[in-house]
Amino acid sequence: MNDFDLVRKNLFRRKLRAVLMIVSILIAFMIFGVLAGFYRAFTAGEDAAAADRMITVNKINFTQPMPIAYFTRVRAVEGVRQVTFANWFGGYYQDPKNFIMALAIEPNTYFDVYRSEFEVPPDQLQAFTRDRGSAVVGESLAQKWGWKIGDRIPLNSNIFSQKSGGHTWDLTIAGIVKGKADHVDTNFLLFQYPYFDETRSFGKDTIGWMILQTTSPENNDRVAKAIDAMFANSTAETSTDTEKAFGKAFAAQFGNIALIVLLVAGAAFVTILMIVGNTMALSIRERTREIGVLKTLGFSGPRILGMVLGESVLLALLGGIPGLAVAALIAMALRTSLANIAPAFAVSPTIILQGLVLMIALGLITGIIPALNAMRLRIATALGRG
Amino acid sequence: MRSLWLQVAAVTAINLKSIAQRRWLSLSTVIAIALVVIVLLAFLAMANGFQRTIAGSGADDIAIVLRAGSQAEINSTVSRDQVRLIEDGPGIARGSDGKPMISPELYLVVDGIKRTTKTKANLPLRGIGEQGSALRKDITITSGRMFSRGSNEVVVGKALQRQFEGFDLGSTVSFGATRWTVVGVFDAGGSVFESEIWADLNVVQSLFNRNNIVQTVRARLTGPAALNELKSYSDNDPRLKLDVKSEAAYFAEQASQTSDLIQKLGWPLAIAMALGAVAGALNTMYSSVAARATEIATLRAIGFGGFPAFVGTLAESLLLAVIGGLLGAAATYLIFDGVTASTLGGNFTQVVFDFKLSPWLIAEGVVLALIVGLIGGLFPALRAARLPIVEGLYAN
Numbered sequence: 001m002n003d004f005d006l007v008r009k010n011l012f013r014r015k016l017r018a019v020l021m022i023v024s025i026l027i028a029f030m031i032f033g034v035l036a037g038f039y040r041a042f043t044a045g046e047d048a049a050a051a052d053r054m055i056t057v058n059k060i061n062f063t064q065p066m067p068i069a070y071f072t073r074v075r076a077v078e079g080v081r082q083v084t085f086a087n088w089f090g091g092y093y094q095d096p097k098n099f100i101m102a103l104a105i106e107p108n109t110y111f112d113v114y115r116s117e118f119e120v121p122p123d124q125l126q127a128f129t130r131d132r133g134s135a136v137v138g139e140s141l142a143q144k145w146g147w148k149i150g151d152r153i154p155l156n157s158n159i160f161s162q163k164s165g166g167h168t169w170d171l172t173i174a175g176i177v178k179g180k181a182d183h184v185d186t187n188f189l190l191f192q193y194p195y196f197d198e199t200r201s202f203g204k205d206t207i208g209w210m211i212l213q214t215t216s217p218e219n220n221d222r223v224a225k226a227i228d229a230m231f232a233n234s235t236a237e238t239s240t241d242t243e244k245a246f247g248k249a250f251a252a253q254f255g256n257i258a259l260i261v262l263l264v265a266g267a268a269f270v271t272i273l274m275i276v277g278n279t280m281a282l283s284i285r286e287r288t289r290e291i292g293v294l295k296t297l298g299f300s301g302p303r304i305l306g307m308v309l310g311e312s313v314l315l316a317l318l319g320g321i322p323g324l325a326v327a328a329l330i331a332m333a334l335r336t337s338l339a340n341i342a343p344a345f346a347v348s349p350t351i352i353l354q355g356l357v358l359m360i361a362l363g364l365i366t367g368i369i370p371a372l373n374a375m376r377l378r379i380a381t382a383l384g385r386g
Numbered sequence: 387m388r389s390l391w392l393q394v395a396a397v398t399a400i401n402l403k404s405i406a407q408r409r410w411l412s413l414s415t416v417i418a419i420a421l422v423v424i425v426l427l428a429f430l431a432m433a434n435g436f437q438r439t440i441a442g443s444g445a446d447d448i449a450i451v452l453r454a455g456s457q458a459e460i461n462s463t464v465s466r467d468q469v470r471l472i473e474d475g476p477g478i479a480r481g482s483d484g485k486p487m488i489s490p491e492l493y494l495v496v497d498g499i500k501r502t503t504k505t506k507a508n509l510p511l512r513g514i515g516e517q518g519s520a521l522r523k524d525i526t527i528t529s530g531r532m533f534s535r536g537s538n539e540v541v542v543g544k545a546l547q548r549q550f551e552g553f554d555l556g557s558t559v560s561f562g563a564t565r566w567t568v569v570g571v572f573d574a575g576g577s578v579f580e581s582e583i584w585a586d587l588n589v590v591q592s593l594f595n596r597n598n599i600v601q602t603v604r605a606r607l608t609g610p611a612a613l614n615e616l617k618s619y620s621d622n623d624p625r626l627k628l629d630v631k632s633e634a635a636y637f638a639e640q641a642s643q644t645s646d647l648i649q650k651l652g653w654p655l656a657i658a659m660a661l662g663a664v665a666g667a668l669n670t671m672y673s674s675v676a677a678r679a680t681e682i683a684t685l686r687a688i689g690f691g692g693f694p695a696f697v698g699t700l701a702e703s704l705l706l707a708v709i710g711g712l713l714g715a716a717a718t719y720l721i722f723d724g725v726t727a728s729t730l731g732g733n734f735t736q737v738v739f740d741f742k743l744s745p746w747l748i749a750e751g752v753v754l755a756l757i758v759g760l761i762g763g764l765f766p767a768l769r770a771a772r773l774p775i776v777e778g779l780y781a782n
Contacts, residue, residue: 017669024665027658060562061508063460063495063734064594096455158453158461167455202463202599235595237562252505253736255729263428267421268659274414275666282411282673 003303007310014283018315021276025319025362026326028272029355033327033347035265036354041345042251049244050116051217052081056210056227057246059237063088065206066236068197071106077226079219080212084109087193087208090159093145100141102155102189103208104196113211117184124149124175132195134174138186142176149173155189161201169199182346211243269362277366280312284370291374292382301375308374312367313360320359324352393690397698400681401674402705408674415670416710418663419758423714423751425659427743428722429652430750433645435742440641440731443577444634445523446610449477451603451620452629458640459493460733462601464628469603471626475619477612478605481517487606489515492590492599495735496561496583498550500728507728509550510735511540511561511583513590513600519572521604522579530555530570535586538593541570543580545738549728553583564593578637578731581738604633640732660758667762671703675770682770683778692771699767700760707759711752718751719743 012018056074058064068085075083084106091102107129111120120128120136128136135155137147147153154168161167171191179186197204214223224240231238241249284291291304328347335345405412451472456462472478473486481487492513500507512518519525519532533539540559547553559566566585574580591597607613613632620626631639675682682695722741731737 016672020665020669024662027662027665031655031658058562059497060564060594061495061497063508064562090456090461092455096457156455158456159463161453161463233563235563249506252500252503253507253730255727264425264655267425268662271418271421271659271666272662275418275662275669278411278414279669 003307003310007307007314010283010287010307011311011314017279017283021279021315022319024272024275025316025359026323028268029320029323029359030326030330031268032265032355032358033324033351034330036351037327037331037345037347040348040351042254049242049247050213051242051244052214052220053113053243054212054214054220054224054240055243055246056212056238056240057208059228059239062209062246064236065203065208066231066238068205068207070231070236070238071207071210073230074210074212074227077223077230079214079216079223079226081215082109082113083210083212084113085193085207085210086110086190087196087206088159089155089191089196090157091189092156092158093153094156096156096158100155100189101187102157102191104193105190107192107194110190113213117180118186119178119180120175128174128192131172131174132192133170133172135171135189135191136175136177137173137190138177138188139179140186141189142173144187147173149175155191160196160203162199163201164199165201169196212240269358273362273366276312276315276362277369280308280315280366281370281373284308284374288377288382291377292379295377295379295382305371305375308371309364309367312371313363316359316363316366320355320362324355390691390693393694394697397685397690397694398701401678401698401702404674404678404681405702405706408670408677411670411673412706415663415667415706415762416713418666419707419710419755420714420717422656422659422663422758423711423755424718424721426652426656426754427715427718427747427751428741429648429655430747431718431722431741431743432727433648433652434744434747435727435739436648436729436737437641437645438742439576439737439739440578440637441634442575442637443579444632444637446632446634447607447612448521448633449605449607449613449616450631450633450636451605452601452631452636454627454629456629458732458734459491459602460495460735464490464600464603466598466600468626468628469600471623472603472605472616472620472628475605475616477607477615477619479608487517487521489518489521489604490587490600491515491518491602491604492587492594492596493601493733494590494594494596498546498736499552500736501549501551507550508730508735509546509583510581510733511585511590513587514584515587517606518584518587518604521606522574522577524573524575524577525579526573527570528573530568533569533584533586536589537586538564538566538589539569540566540583540585541572542568542583543738544571544573545580545726546582546736547571549581549726549736549738576740578737581728581736644729644731656754660754663758664761667703667706667758668765670706671699671763671766672769674702675699675766675773678770679773679778682773683775686773686775687779695773696767696771699770700763703763703767704756704759707755707762708752710759711755714755715743715748715751719748 058066071083071085074080086103086105089102089104091100092098093100111118111125128134151173152170154170156168177186214220220242227240228238294304324347331346452462453464469490473488479487494511495508496511497506498509533541542553552559553568555568557568617630620628620630723743725741726738728736728738
């Protein structure tokens with residue numbers, strides 16, 4: 001029998017107690033896994049942001065439009081590799097409750113700027129740019145409604161109306177957009193801006209925002225300054241920022257999600273730490289006599305310390321690993337229903353690694369005081385007790 | 387029968403008195419339950435505060451008119467011709483001067499800087515008609531004055547001024563190329579309007595190039611019942627085709643989504659944590675039974691029944707749970723009640739609201755704690771009741 005066997009046997013001496021400990025730890029790490037997955041999903045846009053991509057919006061706020069004339073002027077700025085633009089459509093399908101993230105885009109440049117995220121087969125892209133009344137849809141949106149290439153779908157807007165009076169645009173699906181990585185959200189519909197602009201009843205010749213790519217991230221600052229200076233003191237001043245900064249500022253508007261995650265995970269952890277720590281202390285106290293015997297047999301203090309710590313770390317791992325597994329299952333199950341708000345919801349390898357570190361830390365923290373007590377225990381005291 | 391209850395009382399008293407011997411384990415259970423209750427109540431107080439701020443903003447006798455299908459003010463557009471048709475519509479109250487009491491409004495999003503995080507946030511700038519402030523309940527200017535019509539002046543809501551930088555009385559704010567002077571601060575009785583900036587409709591229209599377009603029309607009705615008249619008038623006129631709702635109904639819709647989301651996040655988390663706390667409570671109570679095994683067995687040997695041992699153990703667990711629940715509720719009240727937060731609301735703009743606990747929510751928290759105590763105490767209590775006397779006497 002080696003030390004590990006002793007550790008294992010000690011841990012399961014009281015089976016029920018061990019199982020309860022494992023369940024509490026399992027729940028703590030399940031909460032950790034789910035919350036960390038959520039947090040990752042909310043900040044995924046930020047991490048995925050390309051370093052050389054920038055966003056130009058109206059300085060008043062990004063919901064305010066700017067003249068389409070800005071597009072060609074920005075394209076001429078030195079250090080800009082490519083520019084495209086988009087306009088929010090406020091789309092829905094059949095019923096206002098079926099919200100669809102729909103954008104009217106500049107068809108020739110959009111997929112060039114986003115080429116590291118999206119993939120459209122060349123023939124489909126060609127069909128899209130050729131037909132003014134066509135649209136491309138993201139894979140997950142197409143799946144949701146069962147749309148196929150060639151389908152004609154009525155897209156409603158809760159903002160815009162047609163010159164003819166209606167709120168519905170009929171579009172033909174020309175292509176399906178695939179995401180190039182697993183965190184890329186494909187829950188959207190894109191259609192041609194020229195068609196949108198000539199049919200809408202108001203707001204003509206204005207666009208929502210421009211996305212530009214610089215020749216290199218080092219040029220970002222200079223390009224941003226040049227663009228904003230160009231439109232200073234005009235009726236629509238602009239604000240240009242990196243995609244990352246823009247995404248971060250937008251996410252911050254929902255309130256401090258990071259803080260909530262920290263608070264809840266922290267509360268759960270303190271709870272579990274206390275319960276586990278107390279129980280460990282209790283079970284070591286119960287074994288005082290035995291530890292005395294082990295010492296009499298010649299077990300050194302440090303070896304006893306290691307065994308007690310080993311017991312608490314083993315306990316943390318036995319609860320924590322299945323906890324993370326359950327979290328991963330929950331993430332998988334919720335993924336489709338949360339596709340709109342948190343597209344990249346998953347328990348990633350980084351989260352698993354963080355979880356493992358936390359488990360070991362939890363084991364060490366809960367075990368350290370009983371372990372030190374056990375190590376320092378004098379044989380005479382131990383044998384005399386109980 | 388009477389002796390049974392005396393037994394129960396005696397054993398319960400012994401149990402409760404002996405908590406002190408297991409003070410650290412008991413304390414950890416109390417704190418664990420308190421933490422569960424804090425997490426639940428913090429979420430519920432957040433949802434409740436948000437709900438109250440928005441739902442409390444609407445009146446039954448004010449109609450709000452939006453473009454059909456637009457759902458929120460920000461998406462809506464109403465043309466000048468439509469505004470005129472509504473003015474002449476049925477059910478709309480008229481002032482002493484005979485003019486209809488309506489306010490066409492333009493709702494724009496501008497940037498502000500949040501004081502705490504120094505990050506940009508979407509703030510609503512509302513251009514209101516002449517009757518704008520009269521059509522909302524409890525609007526009072528707390529400092530400064532109302533903006534004068536036709537000028538670049540704004541008044542700001544109290545909550546907005548508190549949460550965002552640069553809206554001090556007399557200061558100038560610029561939205562893009564337009565500059566505005568803050569001339570007043572208003573109190574709106576804690577409603578969502580306190581998160582808004584108000585200016586004169588015509589000035590906003592011209593400075594933001596939105597001539598001839600408004601987004602919503604607010605109208606005072608002759609009474610709540612007049613809403614249906616106005617609705618059918620709009621439905622039957624092909625030039626209108628607008629959504630007519632009471633302001634109260636509009637805000638109730640706006641509030642439900644976000645507060646639902648908060649609650650849907652809060653309950654599962656609290657329940658998952660409660661499961662962890664149940665494990666802790668079970669542990670504490672099993673230890674309690676183990677520690678008192680000799681005692682219980684002795685009582686049984688001298689004629690006490692199993693039932694008093696069961697009740698005594700369960701009572702101990704429930705007492706710890708109640709203490710934990712109340713402690714959690716008190717801590718939530720001290721830490722979170724009245725804390726001001728802001729998030730994106732239905733109109734894509736910041737809504738400033740306060741966390742608000744209510745007696746009903748506290749009751750929910752304590753009930754959750756009691757459930758934890760009940761489950762955590764039940765099985766150990768059964769064990770106590772069934773403990774074989776001989777084994778118990780030889781324990782330890």
